[in-house]
Amino acid sequence: MTKEIIPFSMSAGGDNSFHINCKDLEQQKSYAACIHIEKLSKTDPDSLLYQDCFNAINRRSCEALKMRTEEKEAGCSLYYKKRRGVDVGHSKLKDDPSYAIGWNKAGGKLPALPQKQLGQKPSELATKRKPKAEAASTGIDFADVVNVMTAEAKAPPAPKTQTKTIPGESMIDRAKRIMNERKEATV
Secondary structure: OOOOOOOHHHHHOOOEOOEEEEOOOOEEEEHHHHHHHHHHHHHOOOOOOOHHHHHHHHHOOOHHHHHHHHHHHHOOOOOOOEOOOOOOOHHHHOOOHHHHHHHHHHOOOOOOOOOOOOOOOHHHHHHHOOOOOOOOOOOOOHHHHHHHHHHHOOOOOOOOOOOOOOOOOOHHHHHHHHHHHHHHHHO
């Protein structure tokens, strides 16, 4: 059985799901991301985002740096694991017009979703949507309860009269006088 030779550039690709246990950062890191960080350390060494990685690279203690050197010597990718495909579940959402619009505008790799509803008005779409399940088995809608409570609790509006400042009156005295005037107006 022969082992497949994977091109050197594949290690830095987005479909490489190989991870390493980074001893410097004490966490698991994507090997492809580490390769890109190593390139960034040469082009933008002042970046604060990866300063811990840059320090490890400068100390030559970065595990990914050692692994990349091994790959360069071998002339092929040694640390490559093809990322498994992820089902985006578009088939479940294909009847939702907003999802179809977004998917088709983004240029998805999957077949185009139906656009027959694009020209319809929102009111037409609302009639075609499935009704939502009842919130509770009691049949009481929480929004209706809130609306009734707010309608009952409405306070009368404050009078829109302007009060004139009396010469020599302090701010506290004026506030008390305005408060008493408003109380008398609501009674």
